[in-house]
Amino acid sequence: MKAWGLILLVFLLNLQEKPVKAEDGFITTKGVQFWLNGIPFYSNGFNAYWLMYEASDPSQRHKVSAVFQQASNHGLCIVRTWAFSDAGYRPLQYSPGSYNEQMFQGLDFVLSEAKKYEIKVVLSLVNNYDEYGGKKQYVEWAKSKGQSLSSKDDFFTNPVVKGFYKNHIKTVLTRVNSITGVGYKDDTTIMAWELMNEPRCPSDPSGKVLQDWISEMASYLKSIDANHLLEVGLEGFYGDGKKQYNPNTGKEGTNFIANNQVPGVDFATVHSYPDQWLNGSPCEVQLSFHQQWVQQHILDSLNILKKPVIFAEFGKSYKVSGYTSSDRNQLYNITYSSIYSSASRGGPAAGGLFWHLLTMGMDNFRDGYEIVFKEESYIAGIISEQSQKLSGLRKKYAQLRDTEKNKY
Known part of the structure; x- marks a missing residue:
């Protein structure tokens, strides 16, 4: 009761400070919490990087609709996906400033379907890795324009490359959805933009290049x-x-604290793959690391960053030696229980997005981490339970809000 009394006090102070209109559909932040429609927003979610690619082929769009319906049935309210595909096969961006309208229409469909199922979307704008083009492709484009570059990390410093990337940002953000007629930057279905999928700059371990x-x-x-x-x-x-x-030597050129303190960065993200990072270690060691990794980032988000944090990727692959479904389920439970423990106290951990969700008939996207609900009822139950618990928190906040409204 004391905990909920404190939450109520904080809620009333926030309400008096700045009333939030119910019709406002953009997710915002206030302190260490996300807010939506006048109440704190906690939500379970998933990754589905393939959405735009599949939706760009009208004959495959049923897979997008099916995965959204299944996600909704399991209480999932956030999806993270790619808003990039640079050169190569069926790209979004053929070359700097030259776009594939069919692929863009696929992304339009993704957003229109997400809205139907009340799923918020996080859109990532470029890849750190070579898959789907990434920073390497941007550097190659600049070299074809006469720039003398030698490293993929020139992506972060070369003015021509940065100009190409800024143009991509502008093109995506100012896109008008061909289905809904809503501009992306005005679309409340979009929860957030992501600058890069897993940015790393190993050529500068000091972190200054990436920070700038x-x-x-x-x-x-x-x-x-x-x-x-x-x-x-x-x-x-x-x-x-x-x-x-860190699970490694710390030479990725990133800094969780400093990078997330940059003005304009609204919340922190964390990924966790102990089966990759501690490959060869006993599962108990991996799970122990994972638990500490999650808890440390929650503490730092609360005490140092004072911003919300989302565990934006996590999972365990059956393709890694020593895998058991029991260990995978335990990793999910550790993640979810840590998030709920923080959220139930009004803390910064706002949700977890597992990697990754597929529907039936998508064998070419299997990577060992995938979840197909119809194949595994036990993990589906773990995911649904977390969704229900976080939804329960939102309902309690909504009841508090409505009770206070009725007093006046």
């Missing part, structure tokens, strides 16, 4: 769209002072 890039791109993006939230796309690796928490 985040600052520049966050400022640019917010100058176009001040409505939506922004996150970096970080895995959560620490810089100097906290490298002892």
Whole structure:
């Protein structure tokens, strides 16, 4: 009762400070919480990077609709997906500034379907890796324009490359959905933009290069769209002072604390793949690391960043030696229980997005981490239970809000 009394006091103070209109559909942040329609927003979610690709082929759009329906049935309210595909096969961006309208219409469909199922969307704008083009493709484009570049990390510093990326930001944010007629930057279905999927700059372990890039791109993006939230796309690796928490040597050129303190960055993200990062270690060691990894980032989001945090990717692959479904289920339970424990106290952990959700008939997208609800009822139950618990928190906040409204 004491905990809920404190939450009620905080809620009333926030309500008096700035009433939130019920019709406002953009998710915002206030302190360490997300807010939507006048109440704190906690929600379970998933990754489905393939949505735009499949939706660009009208004969495959039923897969997008099916996965959204199944997600909704399991209480999932956030999806993270790609808003990039640079050069290569069926790209979104053929070359700098030259776009594939059919692929863009696929993304339009994704957003229109997500709205039908009341699922918020996080859109990532470029890849750190070579898949779907990524920073390597941007550097190749600049080299074809006469730039003398030698590293993929020139993506973060070369003015021509940065110009290409800024143009992509502007093109996506100012896109008008061909189905709904709503501009992306005005679409409340979009929860947030992500600057890059898992940015790393190993050529500069000090972290300065990536820090400067985040600052520049966050400022640019917010100058176009001040409505939506922004996150970096970080895995959560620490810089100097906290490298002892990393599962590696800490040479990725990222800094969870400093990167998320950049003005314009609204919330933090964390990924966790102990089966990759501690490959060869006993499962107990991996799970112990995972629990500490999750808890440390919740504490730092609360005490240092003072911002919400989403565990934007996590999972365990059956393709890694020593895998058992029991260990995978335990990893999910550790993640979910840590998030709920924080959320139930009004804390910063707002949700977890597992990697990744497929529907039947998508064998070519299987990577060992996939969840197909119709194949595994037990993990589906774990996911549904977390969704119900977080939904229950939102209902309690809504009841508090309505009770206070009725007093006046």
